[in-house]
Amino acid sequence: MLSVVLIGTGKVSAKLQQAFSRSEEIKLLAVYGREERKGEILPSGQIVSSISEFEHETDIIVIAVQDDAISIVQKEIGATNALVVHTAGSIPMNVLLPIERRGVFYPLQTLSADREVDFSSIPICLECAMVEDNELLEELAGSISGSVNWINSGERQRLHLAAVFTNNFVNHMIRQAEKICEQHDVPKEMLHPLLDETIAKAKELGAFKAQTGPAIRGDMSVIDKHIKLLPETVQQELYKTISASIQYEYESQL
Amino acid sequence: MLSVVLIGTGKVSAKLQQAFSRSEEIKLLAVYGREERKGEILPSGQIVSSISEFEHETDIIVIAVQDDAISIVQKEIGATNALVVHTAGSIPMNVLLPIERRGVFYPLQTLSADREVDFSSIPICLECAMVEDNELLEELAGSISGSVNWINSGERQRLHLAAVFTNNFVNHMIRQAEKICEQHDVPKEMLHPLLDETIAKAKELGAFKAQTGPAIRGDMSVIDKHIKLLPETVQQELYKTISASIQYEYESQL
Numbered sequence: 001m002l003s004v005v006l007i008g009t010g011k012v013s014a015k016l017q018q019a020f021s022r023s024e025e026i027k028l029l030a031v032y033g034r035e036e037r038k039g040e041i042l043p044s045g046q047i048v049s050s051i052s053e054f055e056h057e058t059d060i061i062v063i064a065v066q067d068d069a070i071s072i073v074q075k076e077i078g079a080t081n082a083l084v085v086h087t088a089g090s091i092p093m094n095v096l097l098p099i100e101r102r103g104v105f106y107p108l109q110t111l112s113a114d115r116e117v118d119f120s121s122i123p124i125c126l127e128c129a130m131v132e133d134n135e136l137l138e139e140l141a142g143s144i145s146g147s148v149n150w151i152n153s154g155e156r157q158r159l160h161l162a163a164v165f166t167n168n169f170v171n172h173m174i175r176q177a178e179k180i181c182e183q184h185d186v187p188k189e190m191l192h193p194l195l196d197e198t199i200a201k202a203k204e205l206g207a208f209k210a211q212t213g214p215a216i217r218g219d220m221s222v223i224d225k226h227i228k229l230l231p232e233t234v235q236q237e238l239y240k241t242i243s244a245s246i247q248y249e250y251e252s253q254l
Numbered sequence: 255m256l257s258v259v260l261i262g263t264g265k266v267s268a269k270l271q272q273a274f275s276r277s278e279e280i281k282l283l284a285v286y287g288r289e290e291r292k293g294e295i296l297p298s299g300q301i302v303s304s305i306s307e308f309e310h311e312t313d314i315i316v317i318a319v320q321d322d323a324i325s326i327v328q329k330e331i332g333a334t335n336a337l338v339v340h341t342a343g344s345i346p347m348n349v350l351l352p353i354e355r356r357g358v359f360y361p362l363q364t365l366s367a368d369r370e371v372d373f374s375s376i377p378i379c380l381e382c383a384m385v386e387d388n389e390l391l392e393e394l395a396g397s398i399s400g401s402v403n404w405i406n407s408g409e410r411q412r413l414h415l416a417a418v419f420t421n422n423f424v425n426h427m428i429r430q431a432e433k434i435c436e437q438h439d440v441p442k443e444m445l446h447p448l449l450d451e452t453i454a455k456a457k458e459l460g461a462f463k464a465q466t467g468p469a470i471r472g473d474m475s476v477i478d479k480h481i482k483l484l485p486e487t488v489q490q491e492l493y494k495t496i497s498a499s500i501q502y503e504y505e506s507q508l
Contacts (some may be wrong), residue, residue, distance in 0.1 A: 067476070090476050109448055110466055115455060123444045149444065158438045161480045162431040166445045167452045168467030169430075169496050173423040174453075175461035175503065177416040184412045190377045190403065191420045192457055194363055198421045199428075199453055201369060203446055207429035212364055213422030222321070222344050226415045234502045241495040242423050248488045249429065 002026050002140055003057060005082075007073055008064035009033035012087050015111045016064055016144075019119040025143040029058050058082050060140055062105060067091050074099060083133050089160030092153040093127050103128030103137055106156060107145075110167045119144045125151040125159065176235060183231065208249075215246035256280050256394055257311065259336075261327055262318035263287035266341050269365045270318055270398075273373040279397040283312050312336050314394055316359060321345050328353060337387050343414030346407040347381050357382030357391055360410055361399075364421045373398045379405040379413065430489060437485070462503075469500035 004026055006013055013031065020028045063073050063086040070086050074096050077084060084096055085105040096102035106125040111117060124141040126148060128134060141148040151159060174195065181188040201210045214222035223243055230236045258280055260267055267285065274282045317327050317340040324340050328350050331338060338350055339357040350356035360379040365371060378395040380402060382388060395402040405413060428449065435442040455464045468476035477497055484490045 067473070090479060108444060110451055110455065112455060112459075112464070112466075115451075115458070117451070121447050123447065147444070147447075151440065155438050155440055157479070158434050158483060159440055159444070161483050162434040162440075162442075162445060163448055164467055164480060164493075165427045165431040165434070166448050168465065168469060168500070169427040170424050170449070170452050171456050171461050171464050171466075172496060172500050172503070173419045173427060174456045175465065176423075177419040178461050180412050180416040180419070184409050186405065186409055186413055186416075188460075190362060190401075190413070191416060193375050193377065193401075194417055194420050195424070195453060195457070197364055197369075197371070198424050199449060201364065201366060202425055202428045203449070204369070205366075206442075207425050207432050210366075210425050211422065211429065212366075212425075213418055215422060219321070225344060225411070226418060229412060229415050234499050237495055238499045239418075241491055242426060245488050245492045246422070246426050248486075249426070 002136070002143065003029050003059045004140070005029050005058045005061045006031045006064060007033075007061065010065065011111045011113055012107070013064035014113065015117055015119075016062065016087070016107075019144040023143040025139070056081070059136065060085065062087065063096075070095050083128070083136055085128070085137065089125075089163060090157050092157075093129065094153070101128075101130055101133055103133060104153070104156065105137065105141065106151075106160075108159065108163060120146050123147040123149055125149050125156055127152055127156065176238065179235075211246065211250070213246070215243035216250055218247065256390070256397065257283050257313045258394070259283050259312045259315045260285045260318060261315065264319065265365045265367055266361070267318035268367065269371055269373070270316065270341070270361075273398040277397040279393070310335070313390065314339065316341065317350075324349050337382070337390055339382070339391065343379075343417065344411050346411075347383065348407070355382075355384055355387055357387060358407070358410065359391065359395065360405075360414075362413065362417060374400050377401040377403055379403050379410055381406055381410065430492065433489075465500065465504070467500070469497035470504055472501065 002025060004020055006017055006028065017028065017031055020026045059082060061077060061080065061082045061084045063070055063084065065073055067088050067090065070088060070091055083101045083103060084099050085103040086096060087105055087107065089106050093102055093104050104127040107122050108125055109117060109122045122145050124145045124147065126137050126141055128137050138148055177191055178188045227236050227239055230239060256279060258274055260271055260282065271285055274280045313336060315331065315336045315338045317324055317338065319327055321342050324342060324345055337355045337357060338353050339359040340350060341359055341361065343360050347356055347358050358381040361376050362379060363371060363376040376399050378399045378401065380391050380395055382391050392402055431445055432442045481490050481493055484493060
């Protein structure tokens with residue numbers, strides 16, 4: 001049984017709280033929020049208002065706060081015997097220095113307040129400073145997910161960058177398609193089968209082989225027509241830059 | 255029973271040939287290819303070498319060739335009593351003039367030689383010049399798909415543009431993520447759960463509400479770090495342009 005203290009009251013913390021609470025291998029001692037009144041009531045009925053209350057009896061402290069706040073929380077924690085990990089994709093582990101037993105517990109997923117997430121398939125990316133903590137951290141990750149991965153700070157930053165393309169940028173492309181449908185009274189649900197097949201194809205063949213469309217064909221007449229159809233300059237720039245990037249991607253392979 | 259002649263030997267024609275052959279409501283009379291030796295052997299054992307062979311006995315001629323070739327094929331067909339439709343997203347119906355009974359049969363999907371496609375859920379976008387042909391065209395579409403939609407040439411061009419964002423551009427974003435993984439020996443399959451959740455979320459909430467990430471948060475320190483991590487100038491341009499577009503999208507809503 002691992003005892004865990006969770007710091008943060010945002011989306012990541014909320015989802016981890018759910019996952020940890022459901023795991024029989026974890027005893028979630030406390031969830032600590034920045035403001036006292038945000039301290040959450042745990043299943044046991046405890047309300048937590050200070051980190052130090054539980055510090056001496058916890059195995060692991062998980063800091064799930066905004067990137068900028070990690071070093072502030074680290075200072076608040078001060079000296080501790082627990083393993084301290086943060087959950088951020090783009091922040092190096094050493095932001096937790098001078099804490100000796102430090103590490104990272106990064107769930108590679110987009111978490112929203114209003115969506116249930118099945119943690120069992122979410123890849124958890126782990127890193128820790130002391131080899132002695134490997135087993136402990138792996139136990140924590142294994143208790144909620146079947147995908148446990150050791151990824152160092154440099155790789156993790158790049159994985160987070162890849163995640164921005166996979167989630168944020170893919171979503172923005174879908175948004176542009178939605179807007180075009182909204183502007184012309186075409187139901188955006190008509191695009192869903194295409195979206196599903198796009199993803200299935202990219203996963204099966206890899207996105208390099210799956211690419212189709214006017215840009216890879218070099219079909220300038222369709223490209224020009226599309227650019228003229230876009231009402232906003234920003235959308236036109238987007239279309240041009242992405243088309244140029246697709247063309248570069250395949251020309252540079254010749 | 256509808257009798258159909260299919261023109262073209264590319265991906266769209268191949269997939270339509272499969273779908274029509276499976277439908278009990280359709281009699282596929284012939285598949286005609288540009289070059290005589292490309293004429294395909296039909297289930298009935300017939301080899302077709304000339305369009306005119308079947309013209310007098312078919313209800314519908316489906317032209318499934320490259321955009322540029324549609325008007326050439328239309329001239330080859332010449333005068334006909336059949337309903338003639340093309341399958342292109344971005345070409346107006348009137349490219350088929352002076353044919354009177356003309357129309358469009360556009361399947362909104364990405365079709366690949368090496369992937370099975372279930373036509374039953376693919377939206378088919380229909381248009382025709384003569385009201386008298388509505389029923390016939392709807393019968394053709396309904397014989398292979400449960401999603402039949404009347405969309406005029408102007409709307410269809412915009413739907414095709416939306417499809418470019420949904421498929422081509424989404425796929426290119428996934429390609430960039432794959433490349434980052436390849437460059438740093440991180441298995442790209444680690445991104446698949448994130449990709450699945452991204453799509454599920456965009457479909458459920460709509461992409462406008464689903465947007466997250468450094469660009470919408472205005473987190474310039476992460477954005478700058480990411481741009482520096484990208485090895486190619488083209489990738490950096492892509493990252494900057496898309497981030498600017500995300501910021502514009504949400505600022506313009508304020």
